[in-house]
Amino acid sequence: MNYPPVSDDLSRPNSCPFCAIAHVYPTYPPTEPPHPSSASINPEKTNPEAFIVLSTTFLIAFLDIMPLSRGHLLLCPRRHRQKLTDISPAEASEMGRYQRLLSKALCRATGVEDWNIVQNNGAAAAQVVDHAHFHLIPRPEIREQGRRADSFTMFGRGQREDLDEEEAMELAEEVRLALAEVMVEEGSMDTPKWKL
Numbered sequence: 081m082n083y084p085p086v087s088d089d090l091s092r093p094n095s096c097p098f099c100a101i102a103h104v105y106p107t108y109p110p111t112e113p114p115h116p117s118s119a120s121i122n123p124e125k126t127n128p129e130a131f132i133v134l135s136t137t138f139l140i141a142f143l144d145i146m147p148l149s150r151g152h153l154l155l156c157p158r159r160h161r162q163k164l165t166d167i168s169p170a171e172a173s174e175m176g177r178y179q180r181l182l183s184k185a186l187c188r189a190t191g192v193e194d195w196n197i198v199q200n201n202g203a204a205a206a207q208v209v210d211h212a213h214f215h216l217i218p219r220p221e222i223r224e225q226g227r228r229a230d231s232f233t234m235f236g237r238g239q240r241e242d243l244d245e246e247e248a249m250e251l252a253e254e255v256r257l258a259l260a261e262v263m264v265e266e267g268s269m270d271t272p273k274w275k276l
Contacts, residue, residue, distance in 0.1 A: 098211040101130045102140045102158040110134055110181075111263050113256035116249065123252075129245060131252035134182065134259060138174045141182060143252055145243045149218050151190040151251060155182060156213035163201040164212050175214065181268065182216055185258035189251065192218035 104125045114120045123129035133153055134141035141155040155178060157171045167175065179197055187193055198215040200207040262268075 111260045116253045131248040133255040151218040154213045161212045184262045188258040189254040194219040
């Protein structure tokens with residue numbers, strides 16, 4: 081499949097960090113992720129750095145820079161869409177498809193079998209970045225580790241830490257490879273031909 085280059089027509093406001101990420105990272109076939117040293121996924125293309133795990137015609141996914149847990153990633157449309165209700169039917173279909181595929185890949189890459197998928201719409205609903213996105217948040221079993229006083233809160237709340245850049249490079253590669261494996265195993269290699 082031939083993937084088009086990133087379009088300049090993304091309707092991106094200059095102040096949107098997710099639009100900046102979508103603008104500088106080209107698409108690639110998810111079943112054939114670029115080599116970790118490829119300039120196409122170099123995290124330093126943006127500030128703060130972006131660790132890309134998926135880059136398709138409609139969507140981009142990357143590690144959260146302030147993760148709630150190891151592997152916390154964000155999935156968003158390339159075009160600037162403020163809320164879920166602003167996403168096109170084609171984008172919504174792809175978001176649903178890749179939420180499931182990325183969930184499987186994330187479980188495989190992190191070894192964590194429980195996770196949250198969270199999506200906030202508007203400031204009153206705790207949306208911080210004004211660009212629609214889903215959080216995929218692995219939830220390791222902390223009680224087994226003897227951390228009975230600690231707890232994860234539902235819906236994306238909890239203690240956040242800065243993303244470790246070296247670990248992020250490795251983890252992003254693990255997720256990209258796991259996603260490719262999942263898609264090949266499931267025969268999900270072709271991206272449907274949608275219209276925005």
